[in-house]
Amino acid sequence: MKKIVIIAGMSMIFSAQANAQTETTKAETKAAVKEAKMITKAFGGELKKALKKAMKAGGPINALNVCNTEAMPITKKAAIDHNALVTRVSLKNRNPENIPNEWQKLVLEDFDARAAKGEDVKKMGYSKIVEADGKKTLRFMKALPTGGNCLECHGSKIDADVQAKLKELYPDDKAVGYEKGQVRGAVVVVKELN
Numbered sequence: 668m669k670k671i672v673i674i675a676g677m678s679m680i681f682s683a684q685a686n687a688q689t690e691t692t693k694a695e696t697k698a699a700v701k702e703a704k705m706i707t708k709a710f711g712g713e714l715k716k717a718l719k720k721a722m723k724a725g726g727p728i729n730a731l732n733v734c735n736t737e738a739m740p741i742t743k744k745a746a747i748d749h750n751a752l753v754t755r756v757s758l759k760n761r762n763p764e765n766i767p768n769e770w771q772k773l774v775l776e777d778f779d780a781r782a783a784k785g786e787d788v789k790k791m792g793y794s795k796i797v798e799a800d801g802k803k804t805l806r807f808m809k810a811l812p813t814g815g816n817c818l819e820c821h822g823s824k825i826d827a828d829v830q831a832k833l834k835e836l837y838p839d840d841k842a843v844g845y846e847k848g849q850v851r852g853a854v855v856v857v858k859e860l861n
């Protein structure tokens with residue numbers, strides 16, 4: 668008889684703990700996603716600013732060189748600044764460093780499927796909390812839509828001189844042939860929860 672009482676008591680304690688955990692996870696998740704969105708916005712803004720400035724200063728060839736030398740340092744700086752893993756990935760990557768891993772690939776494929784069904788790429792995102800070794804980590808992705816000016820370097824009618832420069836810098840370039848409105852890739856933020 669006594670044993671049963673103890674077991675019942677313990678299970679109550681466990682279920683109370685489980686509930687408390689679910690609650691903190693909800694609040695934590697919300698805060699973490701909010702932060703990831705902020706990181707993505709700040710980082711994306713910096714990249715766009717650098718691209719715009721370079722296009723204005725010397726057209727696509729100049730901007731290509733700027734992307735080639737600046738995009739990765741800007742990305743790495745964002746990661747350090749925000750104490751998170753910050754990357755850009757694409758199913759058809761230009762930079763060999765931007766190949767998605769297994770879960771990122773699945774999310775990108777899902778983004779493509781959703782875009783094909785007419786969902787607005789600008790609003791497309793993904794977030795999930797994963798747990799390993801007792802640590803909770805947020806996986807966050809935000810789709811990057813192919814806008815009009817992206818086509819100058821990622822479209823199907825790229826100027827011959829731009830094409831030549833791309834070939835020289837990226838012999839394995841897959842990031843061409845896009846159309847306006849498609850998913851060009853995504854920003855990834857992976858951050859451990861506090």
Ligand code: HEC
Pocket residue numbers: 726727728730731734735738739755756757759760761762763765811812813814816817818819820821842851852853
């Ligand atoms: C002036 C040429 C140019 C323009 C315009 C341009 N890109 Fe790129 N893009 C590049 C180059 C070069 C790289 C490879 C260097 C890097 O960023 O790591 C690249 C890489 C990327 C990547 C990283 C994944 C990969 O393929 O390596 C994404 C995502 C991307 N571009 C999105 C865009 C979007 C969205 C636009 C429009 C807002 C855009 N690009 C406009 C030249 C350009």
